[in-house]
Amino acid sequence: MKLQKNVPLIDQHDKNFMYGGKFGGNFIPETLKKPIDDLTKLFAKLRKDKKFLRERDHYFTNYIGAPTPFIKLDNLTDHLGGAQIYAKVVSEANGGAHKIYNATVHCLIAKKAGKKYIIGDTGAGYAGKMLSMAAKKFGLKCKIFMGAKDIKRQRPNVEAMRKNGAEIVPVTTGSQTLVDAVSECMRYWVSNCDTTHMCVGSTVGPNIFIKICAFSTAQISRELIQQVKEEFGKIPNKLKLINCVGGGSSAAGFWNEFINTHAELIGVEAGGPKNSKLHAAPLSKGSKIGILHGAAQYVIQDKEGQIGSTESISAGLDYPGISPLHCFLKDTKRARYTSASDEEALKAYQLVSKFENISPSLEPSHAFAEAIKLAPKLNSSEVIIVNSCGDSLKDKDIIKQKLGSYIR
Amino acid sequence: MKSKIAEAFDNCKKEKRSALITYVVAGDNSKKNSIKILNAISQHADIIELGFPHNTPIADGGQIQESSHRALKKGIELEDVFQIVKKFKKKNQKKPLILMGYYNLIYQSGENSFLNKCKKTGVDGIIVVDLPYPENKKFAKKCKKKSINFVQLLSPTTTKERIKKIINDSHDMIYYISMLSTTGGKLKLHPKTILKNYFNIKKLCKNKNLVIGFGITNKTISALKSADGLVVGSILCKTITNCIKKRQNPVTKLDKMVYQLRRMVA
Structure with missing residues (x-):
């Protein structure tokens, strides 16, 4: 397994979206194939679009404070x-926290995709807090999936999300932490992918979410x-x-x-x-x-x-x-x-x-x-x-x- | 030689009715009861789907999650699932059985070893929820080599171009997901709309057996009975949950329920 020089890390995958032939890919239910495909195409276009990049940089500087x-x-x-x-x-x-970069870029993409709703998972509550903040800024309705155990241990961020007008969905299955929040968020997206944009809170999940997140935090x-x-x-x-x-x-x-x-x-x-x-x-x-x-x-x-x-x-x-x-x-x-x-x-x-x-x-x-x-x-x-x-x-x-x- | 799955559909066509396909989770609510449940419901169902439980299911609704959780809590492992299949098949040789689950369990067993166990115990088909086309090409081929049906899935979001490719790569049965939902969701679309979408696909695969699943209950099943087959799952899992709460015997309850469902597809 070898890294390529002069190719961005996120693009070093094969045609099956696998890094080093072993990691990543899209192991997803059939229903999500099309929304993920659409998002992949849209992102490929946007990251080359100078106007979009200017817009991103504008918000990174003036909103995030870069x-x-x-x-x-x-x-x-x-x-x-x-x-x-x-x-x-x-x-x-x-x-x-750094989660604001990914949240901001996802909201910009959601707007370009014409979606009115945005959902996301959160563990520490940062991904959720930032997504709720950015969603408010960009006029998107926001739902945050969070493990019940994490809701208890990360109270300040939960309060911040509520203040930003996000709906917090407590996840009570499994260990009631981040892993279950991500699962529940994906399940919700399966049911609502026609109207809703999903933001995965980290460089995990189907390939496109890894790419968008790493592109943002870069x-x-x-x-x-x-x-x-x-x-x-x-x-x-x-x-x-x-x-x-x-x-x-x-x-x-x-x-x-x-x-x-x-x-x-x-x-x-x-x-x-x-x-x-x-x-x-x-x-x-x-x-x-x-x-x-x-x-x-x-x-x-x-x-x-x-x-x-x-x-x-x-x-x-x-x-x-x-x-x-x-x-x-x-x-x-x-x-x-x-x-x-x-x-x-x-x-x-x-x-x-x-x-x-x-x-x-x-x-x-x-x-x-x-x-x-x-x-x-x-x-x-x-x-x-x-x-x-x-x-x-x-x-x-x-x-x-x-x-x-x-x-x- | 025709597969048992294809034969089951042929029989239903002769009887001019939809095939009834039932889904329950292996080991719910115990290994022993699971075999009893399968033996009972297979008297009425045409094809049996048996879920092998996973603790991080990204496409299942609450009912099946609960069933899986119960089975895992009882310590059910893949080995137990295959034992259940073996015992069931011993008694019901002709009844086709399809295993359904998530890819990580197959991946950890190793595809070949998993398929060998399927072959040995008499599994007729496999559905892998999170291994879509074209990622599933290699595995589907391996299944075919062993004369095991790999059941491809289609959904309302699948494009026409993609539908054609998937049909080309399918075996005897194709599974159409009725709506944008996890399993067990409330039917969001009118049955007429679902059937309209269904027959648009059916036109492209007249010789294949195309079944509808997701959100089908005893209340909605009759309205969809012009399909080749109908899958009922979450409502059965829910019935087991209710039986446990009310301290009733899930075997007799499910037996009765599937008997009634069978009458509704005729």
């Missing part, structure tokens, strides 16, 4: 001693590569880009422009509680390839092919599968994947919030945990950049419960 800051974490660097640690503060984007690295060149005059010789991965949308966007550079790409999965056998780390804990939500990918499952249970303190990473793009990056050895436990993520949140003016949510705290582990072992000429793709505010309740107090 570019998001790129800052050095001086205190953390001093404290750890070793590599210089930087953060791309994507949580400064409108709404507080904005992060388009900004970052400029910011890095401004800061260092070039891309540093020893550069590590560390990102958490659940579905994989923020990592895909954070790395996109760097894939053909020498930068080292490190993905951090959710390792779950230290003393639990459960986790949400299909890439780093040895899962087999299977089919989930329309795509072949490494997925946590039993020997029969029933999708397995996951556990993570971070609702946004609590997903048994992983983007086919990351499976592809792993098997071509372009990126390396590891995991951080719940406890390590909490500690990282605490340390970063104490030393710096940013306070990462539990998802990027997994990435910070890896940075904190690596930095002291490295030389000061080495650079680590962490994608701080969410703000801890949404995790206030969980953090208070686990650590006794919340600082930001």
Whole structure:
């Protein structure tokens, strides 16, 4: 399996939409073939349409607030001693996370497709919050599917969605988390695909959704590569880009422009509680390839092919599968994947919030945990950049419960 | 040699009626009851569809999800499903049985090993919900080689061009999804509209057996009986759910229900 140079990562699939002949594809019910085909054609046209791209850039700048800051974490660097640690503060984007890019692009596409309704899934509530925000902005009616367990643990985002006028559909089947929310959202789309546009909240699902999402979040690295060149005059010789991965949308966007550079790409999965056998780390804990939500990918499952249970303190990473793009990056050895436990993520949140003016949510705290582990072992000429793709505010309740107090 | 599925349709045509096809989930509400249910309803149904349960079904409505959930909770695995098929086939050799489910279970078994087990236990056909045309070409060919019917699906969103290609690649039976819905949805279209769409497709495949499924209940089945065959599933799963709630015997209830359905398609 090999990566192609000079072809965008999202386009490196074969005629069956498989990456490396093994990952992705469209394993979907017949009813969705046509809507997915229509969307595929529309997107192929739009991404080449200069007017559409101008429109996208207009909203990225004026609505999302691009570019998001790129800052050095001086205190953390001093404290750890070793590599210089930087953060791309994507949580400064409108709404507080990278999910706004995908949500905005999907709403623009829905408008072009003449759809009045838009639906989406959400785990941590960010994808849902952003979609409800963007839907309101673009005048679309919005329904968000969310696991009942996640509704309870991500209250602030749920309230935000309600305020934006979205209908929240609690999903009470299965584990009542993201995996079931995605299933229920897809089922709803099967029944309403004639009037409704579906937004998949991450780089997962049938191929077209992977493409649209990674195309949208790529904005992060388009900004970052400029910011890095401004800061260092070039891309540093020893550069590590560390990102958490659940579905994989923020990592895909954070790395996109760097894939053909020498930068080292490190993905951090959710390792779950230290003393639990459960986790949400299909890439780093040895899962087999299977089919989930329309795509072949490494997925946590039993020997029969029933999708397995996951556990993570971070609702946004609590997903048994992983983007086919990351499976592809792993098997071509372009990126390396590891995991951080719940406890390590909490500690990282605490340390970063104490030393710096940013306070990462539990998802990027997994990435910070890896940075904190690596930095002291490295030389000061080495650079680590962490994608701080969410703000801890949404995790206030969980953090208070686990650590006794919340600082930001 | 004609397949048992084709023979079943021939018999119905002779009797000038629609074929009744029933769907239940293997192992619902127990392995033992599942065999009893199949034995009972196959006295009235022409073709048996048996679901192998998956815990992440993206095209099933609440009723079938609940049935699958119950079966999985009882620990039903593919091996049990094949044992159920084997026991059923021992008693009902001539009754065609179609397995229906999601691709990941087949993928994890390995396509060849899965098909070998199908062949060994007497499975007559397979429906894979999330393996559409043309992705299913290779698997469909493998099925044909083993004289197992691969049942292609068509839906109201399938374009005419695509319909023609799918028909070309189909075996004895084609499944037309009545409306945009998961299984067990309320019939959103008038039966007349469904039949109009149905006969437009039928014109393109006069020699194939084209059945309608999704949203068909004892209330709507009569109005659709001019089709080659009709699939009833969710209402049967729902009946099992209700029986459990009311502590009634699902075997006798389903027996009665399918008997009545059979009278309604005549």
